[in-house]
Amino acid sequence: MLNKALTDLLTKMADDELILGHRNSEWTGLGPVMEEDIAFSSMAQDKIGHAWALYNIMEEKQLIGQSADMFAFCRAEKDFKCSHLVELPNAGYDFSLMRHFLFDHAEAIRYESLQDSSFEPLQHLSKKVKGELKYHTLHANAWVMQLGKGGEESYDRMQTALNEIIGLAAGIFEPSKDYEDILIAEKVYPGEKELYTRWLESIYPVLVKSSLNLPDMAGLTPGYGGRQGKHTAYLAPLLKEMGEVFNLDVDANW
Amino acid sequence: MSLDPRVNRLKLGDPTAVIKVEAGENWNVYEVFHQEKRGAHHEHVGCVHAPDPQMALIFAKEQFGRRKKCVNLWVVRSADILAFDSEDEDMFATNMEKTYRDASGFKVMEKINKFKQSKGTTNHVK
Numbered sequence: 402m403l404n405k406a407l408t409d410l411l412t413k414m415a416d417d418e419l420i421l422g423h424r425n426s427e428w429t430g431l432g433p434v435m436e437e438d439i440a441f442s443s444m445a446q447d448k449i450g451h452a453w454a455l456y457n458i459m460e461e462k463q464l465i466g467q468s469a470d471m472f473a474f475c476r477a478e479k480d481f482k483c484s485h486l487v488e489l490p491n492a493g494y495d496f497s498l499m500r501h502f503l504f505d506h507a508e509a510i511r512y513e514s515l516q517d518s519s520f521e522p523l524q525h526l527s528k529k530v531k532g533e534l535k536y537h538t539l540h541a542n543a544w545v546m547q548l549g550k551g552g553e554e555s556y557d558r559m560q561t562a563l564n565e566i567i568g569l570a571a572g573i574f575e576p577s578k579d580y581e582d583i584l585i586a587e588k589v590y591p592g593e594k595e596l597y598t599r600w601l602e603s604i605y606p607v608l609v610k611s612s613l614n615l616p617d618m619a620g621l622t623p624g625y626g627g628r629q630g631k632h633t634a635y636l637a638p639l640l641k642e643m644g645e646v647f648n649l650d651v652d653a654n655w
Numbered sequence: 656m657s658l659d660p661r662v663n664r665l666k667l668g669d670p671t672a673v674i675k676v677e678a679g680e681n682w683n684v685y686e687v688f689h690q691e692k693r694g695a696h697h698e699h700v701g702c703v704h705a706p707d708p709q710m711a712l713i714f715a716k717e718q719f720g721r722r723k724k725c726v727n728l729w730v731v732r733s734a735d736i737l738a739f740d741s742e743d744e745d746m747f748a749t750n751m752e753k754t755y756r757d758a759s760g761f762k763v764m765e766k767i768n769k770f771k772q773s774k775g776t777t778n779h780v781k
Contacts, residue, residue, distance in 0.1 A: 436703045436714035443717045539667060540713050547706065 403587055406580035407520060408464040409482070410589065413628050414511070415455035416483035417573070419473060420636070421504060422448030423643050424491060433494055440540060444501075447533050451508075454529075458522045474644040475651060478637050479630040486569040486624060488636045498548070499562035502541040503570040503604065509534040510599045511590070519588040542607050549611025560613050567616050571597065572624030665712055685711035686736065687719050688729035697729050708732070 425445035432438025456469035465472050486504060491497050512534055515527035548555045574597035577584075585592040601618065608615050626632070682704050688697035700719045705711035711730040720728055739746070750756075 434704060436705065436718060440714055440717035443721055535667060536713075536716060543710055543713055547710070 403583060404464055406577075406583045406587075407462075407589065408459060409577055409580045410584055411455050411459050411464065411523075413482035413484075413577075415452045415459075415473075416481050417487050417504070418448045418455070418508075419452035419643075420481075420483045420639065421487035421500075422446070422452060423639065424487060424489075425497065425501065427491055428494075428497060441497075441501075444505075444537050444540065447530075447537070451526075451530060454526050458526070462522065470647070471651065474647040478632060478640060481632065481636065481640070482628050482630065483632075483636070484569070484573045484575065484624065484627040485633050486566060486572060488627070488633045488639065489566075489569070490635055490639075493558070493562075495548070495558040495562045496566070498541070498544050499559060500566060500570075501537075502545045502607075503566065504573070505534065505537040505541050506603045507570070507573045507596070507600050509538050510596055510603055514591050514596060514599070517588070518590055523589070545607060545613070546611045549608075549613045556612065559611070563608070563613055564616055567618075568621040569624035571618065571621065572627060574600070575623065575625040575628045577628060665709060682706050683711075684733040685715070685730040686733050687711075687715040688731070689719050689723075689725055690727040690729075691724050693726050697727075702733060703730070705730075 422445045425441060425448065429438065429442040429445070432441055452473065453469065456465075456473050459465045459472065460467075460469040467475075486500060489496075489500075512527040512530055515523045516531075518524045518527070545559065548559045550556070574593040576593040581592055584590055590596075601615075605615055683706075684702050685705055685708065686702050687700050689700040690697045703711050703714040703718055705714050708730055712728060715728050715730055719725070
């Protein structure tokens with residue numbers, strides 16, 4: 402039972418990182434300025450690296466009956482557990498920066514909590530990625546504050562992006578129906594409800610400094626479903642594109 | 656831990672205190688200096704464009720600090736650097752003749768080794 406719960410937790414974390422890493426890497430070569438292009442691409446690579454580490458933990462601990470690569474690239478869409486937030490195609494850079502800000506704060510909060518995890522590999526990984534995530538949130542905060550105060554158009558676009566995706570971002574914290582209790586009881590992690598509260602505490606002061614208004618969270622519907630394998634129409638084409646080369650010959654040695 | 660008091664440190668602890676932007680401010684060029692290990696010299700590695708020093712440091716981190724070993728970076732607005740005009744290079748022209756200013760001209764190793772021997776140190780410096 403605990404193994405199934407761990408698999409569920411690691412899969413959703415890894416899938417979020419893999420899919421958003423892929424989405425953000427679509428900006429490579431198209432970023433607003435060269436310096437930002439490099440920074441954003443580099444952070445997208447970090448995300449793929451986190452996904453890789455998580456899939457590998459599952460392989461090593463025999464939580465999945467296949468290799469990390471096969472698990473990452475050869476699953477059916479319904480077996481992916483990523484949240485809807487990470488699936489959406491890129492729109493403007495305002496959208497991608499806001500998604501980066503909301504997601505990376507959630508990610509940082511989650512890994513921070515895992516520093517006390519009873520599951521040793523997660524504890525180890527969370528310590529390893531701490532510095533990376535410190536940079537990611539620093540970068541995200543700096544941009545959100547720049548653009549929130551960067552004049553009327555800039556402010557409008559950031560507030561609009563926030564309004565549009567804050568509900569989906571809340572969907573990151575969709576609790577697992579079957580495994581939430583055991584993961585909390587076994588002290589693997591503090592649970593989605595607790596992480597959601599910590600996340601709001603983390604993003605709120607930055608938004609205030611950016612003159613952006615956090616919408617009333619009680620009044621919105623969180624974008625749940627991804628953790629149960631129910632996805633937006635955008636995931637299937639992304640998986641097809643992402644696995645295109647790998648699926649040419651799944652047994653090839655890289 | 657000793658920190659150079661002449662250098663301002665970007666505080667990561669309070670995420671809300673990082674950025675201050677003047678409306679309409681132009682982007683500047685910042686020179687980037689890379690430090691490989693604590694206590695080592697910062698070496699000039701290139702430049703970044705950024706709206707302010709904080710963003711310059713954030714950009715510099717991925718631009719110049721993502722591959723080789725790095726423990727810190729400096730950014731300095733290029734416009735704040737003062738240099739000689741290249742036509743005044745002649746001020747340095749006779750340097751090569753003034754070997755008496757070159758520390759390597761002093762023959763002291765013999766004395767140092769003798770001193771160390773008298774202290775019972777076995778490692779000879781050659």
